[in-house]
Amino acid sequence: MNNSIKRYLSVYTETAPLAVFRIFFGVMMFLSIVRFWSKGWIEQLYIQPKFFFSYYGFEWVKPFGVYTYVLFGICALAALAVAFGYKYRMAIILFFLSFTYIELMDKTTYLNHYYFISLLSFIMIFLPANAYFSLDAKQGKSFGQVPKWTIDSIKLLLSIVYIYAGLAKLNSDWILRAMPLKIWLPTQYDLPVIGSLLKQEWMLYLLSWCGALYDLLIPFFLLNKKTRPYAFAAVVFFHVLTRIFFPIGMFPFIMIVSALIFFDARVHHKIIKGIQYVFRIKKGTVSAEKLKMKKTNIIVPFLAFFFFLQLLIPWRYVLYPGELFWTEEGFRFSWRVMLIEKTGYVQFKIVDGDTGKWFYVDNSDFLTPFQEKEMAAQADFILEYAHYLGNHFASQGHENLEVYVESFITLNGRRSERFIDSTTNLLTIKESFRHKDWILPFKDEIKGL
Numbered sequence: 001m002n003n004s005i006k007r008y009l010s011v012y013t014e015t016a017p018l019a020v021f022r023i024f025f026g027v028m029m030f031l032s033i034v035r036f037w038s039k040g041w042i043e044q045l046y047i048q049p050k051f052f053f054s055y056y057g058f059e060w061v062k063p064f065g066v067y068t069y070v071l072f073g074i075c076a077l078a079a080l081a082v083a084f085g086y087k088y089r090m091a092i093i094l095f096f097l098s099f100t101y102i103e104l105m106d107k108t109t110y111l112n113h114y115y116f117i118s119l120l121s122f123i124m125i126f127l128p129a130n131a132y133f134s135l136d137a138k139q140g141k142s143f144g145q146v147p148k149w150t151i152d153s154i155k156l157l158l159s160i161v162y163i164y165a166g167l168a169k170l171n172s173d174w175i176l177r178a179m180p181l182k183i184w185l186p187t188q189y190d191l192p193v194i195g196s197l198l199k200q201e202w203m204l205y206l207l208s209w210c211g212a213l214y215d216l217l218i219p220f221f222l223l224n225k226k227t228r229p230y231a232f233a234a235v236v237f238f239h240v241l242t243r244i245f246f247p248i249g250m251f252p253f254i255m256i257v258s259a260l261i262f263f264d265a266r267v268h269h270k271i272i273k274g275i276q277y278v279f280r281i282k283k284g285t286v287s288a289e290k291l292k293m294k295k296t297n298i299i300v301p302f303l304a305f306f307f308f309l310q311l312l313i314p315w316r317y318v319l320y321p322g323e324l325f326w327t328e329e330g331f332r333f334s335w336r337v338m339l340i341e342k343t344g345y346v347q348f349k350i351v352d353g354d355t356g357k358w359f360y361v362d363n364s365d366f367l368t369p370f371q372e373k374e375m376a377a378q379a380d381f382i383l384e385y386a387h388y389l390g391n392h393f394a395s396q397g398h399e400n401l402e403v404y405v406e407s408f409i410t411l412n413g414r415r416s417e418r419f420i421d422s423t424t425n426l427l428t429i430k431e432s433f434r435h436k437d438w439i440l441p442f443k444d445e446i447k448g449l
Contacts, residue, residue, distance in 0.1 A: 009300060012145040012290050014265035015132035016272060019085070021154060022129035023275070024257040026083025029095065029117070032250040033076040042072055045109055049368050051388055053107040053381055056431050061104040068105075074098050082124075085134020089125070096121040107381070108374045112337050113251040116161060119310070120258075123153055126299050131291050133272055143291035150293075153303060154261050157310070159219035164314050164335035166215030171339070171448025173325070174212065178204040179412040180341035181211075188245060214238055222262040235259045246338070320435050325411060326442035328378055329435065344376035344409045344419060348386065350393055351425075353400040361389060377409060379420065379436050386426035403427050417443055 036042065046052075046063040054061065064071060075098035081091035100118045103109075127150045130136040131143040173179040178201070185198045185207070197203045214234065221231035239252035260267070275281065293299070317330025324331055325340050348361040363372045366388070375381040386403045394401055407420040417440075424438040 009147065009149060009296065011148040013148040013151060014268075015128075015144055015146045015291070016265045016268035017151050017261055017263070018127065018129050018131070018146060018154075019133040020268040020271050021151075021258070021261050022085060022088075022124070022134070023083050024260070025120070025124070025254075026079050026081070028250060028254050028257060029079035029099070030076055030083065032254075033072055033079065035250065037069075037072055037076075042068060044368075045370075046105060049106070049371060051366055051371070051385075052105060053371065053375070053384055055104055055107050056380070056433070058104050061101060063105050071098055071102060075102065082129075085130040085136050088130035088134065088136050092121060092124050092129075096125060106371075108371050110332060111248075111251075112335060113248070113254065115333055116157075117254075120154070120157060123157060123303070123306070126303060127153065128291050128293060132287070141289075142287045143289050144287040145290045147291075147293060147296070149300065151261065153307075154258075155219075155223070156307060158258055158261070159223075160307070160310050161335055162215050162219050165337045166212055166217075167449050168314075168334070168336040168339060169208075169212035169215060171446055173412050173446050173448075174208050174339060175448070177412070178208045180339070181208050183341045183413055185245065191244065222259060225264075228262060232259055232263070322435075322439065323442040323444075323446055325446055326409070327436065327439050328380075340412055342377045342409060342411050343373075344407060345416070346376045346382060346408075347406045348389055349404045349406070350389065350398070351402040351404060352398070353402045355400075366392070376407070379439050380431065382407065382420060383426055383429055383431055383436075390427045401427060411442075414444060 046068045047065065052062060075095060078091050078095035078098060081087060082095055096118065099114075099121060103114045103118055128143070128146050131146055133142075137143070169175070182201070182204050185204060188198050189195045191198070218231055218235065218238075221227040221234070224231075236256055239256050242248065243252040260271075314334035317324045317334065320327065320329040322329070325342070346363070348363070349358055350361060351358040363375075367375065367385070375385055382405060386405065390401050390403050402425040404422055404425060405420050406422055407418065408416045409419040410416045419440060421438045421440055426438075429436075429438060
């Protein structure tokens with residue numbers, strides 16, 4: 001076993017795929033941030049709100065007011081530096097830190113692909129992505145070969161994301177009820193050519209099954225040289241179709257260009273030649289020299305532990321009782337992509353514990369419509385907001401405060417059901433990793449992983 005690992009770690013491959021991946025990653029991240037900025041989302045999501053929902057343990061991560069624009073600017077410039085391979089190590093560390101900070105500023109904006117970008121940029125800190133076709137290589141030394149595991153680590157992360165997303169779709173709502181596609185896709189009836197088909201139930205089931213099979217199988221087809229071109233065509237088709245159906249920004253295009261990492265170096269050399277031609281970059285000689293990475297004996301075990309955690313974290317939901325889609329305990333960071341349509345209604349009641357006097361809260365006084373929508377369907381949001389209300393009204397002189405909530409949820413087309421125990425004073429509950437036993441039981445069953 002040890003000899004096999006040593007042999008694998010000693011295998012070298014051409015650097016071109018890593019260089020192309022670095023370029024496309026940096027460009028896509030830069031464009032994503034510019035797009036985010038141009039649509040006014042920095043102002044809307046991180047400056048206008050009075051209150052921000054925090055991740056447990058990261059309550060100290062908050063926007064900087066108007067200086068939040070500086071944070072986004074730093075992130076954008078770091079992405080460009082990554083693309084150009086300029087002071088790469090510092091640039092990718094700066095990008096990882098700034099992007100992850102942005103992701104942590106408000107839990108309301110959580111998306112699986114933000115988490116994916118944070119993980120990917122973290123891995124890239126340890127990879128020699130500037131060894132070839134970069135400003136660093138031009139100013140220093142270019143290396144035509146790098147250890148094979150540096151490229152395989154990116155393939156592994158992509159494979160984990162796809163396979164776990166596929167496993168998550170193996171549930172009775174997705175497979176047997178075509179939910180939530182049955183709710184979402186018929187609204188796209190006005191799309192040319194396929195719009196009328198989206199009203200047909202058989203098409204919704206077909207898309208559900210194909211989506212699960214795609215996620216489960218696409219990494220294996222990309223890894224196989226014979227099926228790779230067809231698999232990449234499927235990647236393009238799937239993600240373009242996803243982009244047409246759902247407003248999920250740059251993520252489909254990020255996944256498309258990321259899949260190029262599975263192709264051999266000849267394809268990437270052609271891409272590099274194309275870049276050189278378009279931007280009139282002088283062609284240099286391709287070095288055959290191997291990059292001898294320092295501290296491999298530290299980096300490889302560390303990344304092995306990192307990947308072990310990525311395989312383990314999505315399963316943490318099994319530690320909690322109850323239906324995952326209902327409680328969402330262990331739902332985030334598990335590659336459960338677009339599996340639920342969950343909407344809620346909440347009304348908070350502020351009570352004087354001594355006199356019994358009470359009043360209702362107008363949530364729009366404290367939250368944006370987007371924040372209120374997200375809060376209404378997620379228990380940890382409801383708890384955090386309840387404590388915020390308690391602190392707010394205590395600061396106004398109210399005493400003996402108790403906070404209760406009337407909460408109702410509809411999940412994947414089911415009838416609305418009460419979500420939170422309305423007799424629980426939420427101010428007596430502290431956030432933790434323990435099971436939230438004040439969430440009422442789900443009155444149905446969703447079978448699957």
